[in-house]
């Protein structure tokens with residue numbers, strides 16, 4: 484399936500970062516680079532998804548979150564921009580997956596109880612994604628967005644030091660070099676939390692909620708379609 488062309492600077496970053504060369508190592512790298520917090524954050528996403536039966540995961544990548552959702556007895560559909568990441572997920576994932584972009588979803592109106600994403604918000608046109616979430620969600624459905632945030636205070640120095648180490652690691656593991664060299668700036672310059680909240684409010688979502696985790700290094704924004 485061909486992916487529609489959309490002009491958004493986040494797409495260029497996503498295309499540079501996620502490649503055939505690093506698809507197979509993604510699951511291990513995200514676990515190690517977040518000191519295992521990825522697993523805890525994904526559990527929080529699942530809590531926010533709640534009792535929803537059918538879940539669409541945007542930017543599902545290699546299917547880490549999708550497989551956790553499947554285990555909780557949900558019907559899961561995943562979509563991602565990067566074919567090689569979807570390919571890396573195929574063997575073990577019991578979810579229907581498609582290649583495509585989160586801004587133009589190939590699904591019918593009101594076809595899901597929840598739409599969730601992890602580490603996608605900083606790469607996308609959030610207003611368009613929120614509009615699409617509204618369209619594909621049933622009334623009462625929930626939208627859940629998770630991504631990294633740049634912490635303040637003491638944690639900020641530790642966070643900066645962590646990325647300095649990752650940058651060095653990128654010199655050895657060349658398939659991750661570009662990610663480890665550029666991800667920190669992308670996170671620092673992203674105001675995805677405010678943009679998501681404002682897009683959700685303006686589209687008419689209610690109960691817009693924002694929570695921070697692990698000393699402000701990640702956040703989850705969730706909301707309900709009335």
Ligand SMILES: C[S@@+](CC[C@H](N)C(=O)[O-])C[C@H]1O[C@@H](n2cnc3c(N)ncnc32)[C@H](O)[C@@H]1O
Nearest residue numbers: 497542543544547563564565584585601602606
């Ligand atoms: C860091 S990976 C996260 C994968 C997965 N969500 C997880 O938590 O492990 C980011 C993913 O976002 C995808 N992505 C970026 N922009 C996208 C877009 N506009 N539409 C769909 N997927 C996108 C990339 O292809 C990549 O697989």
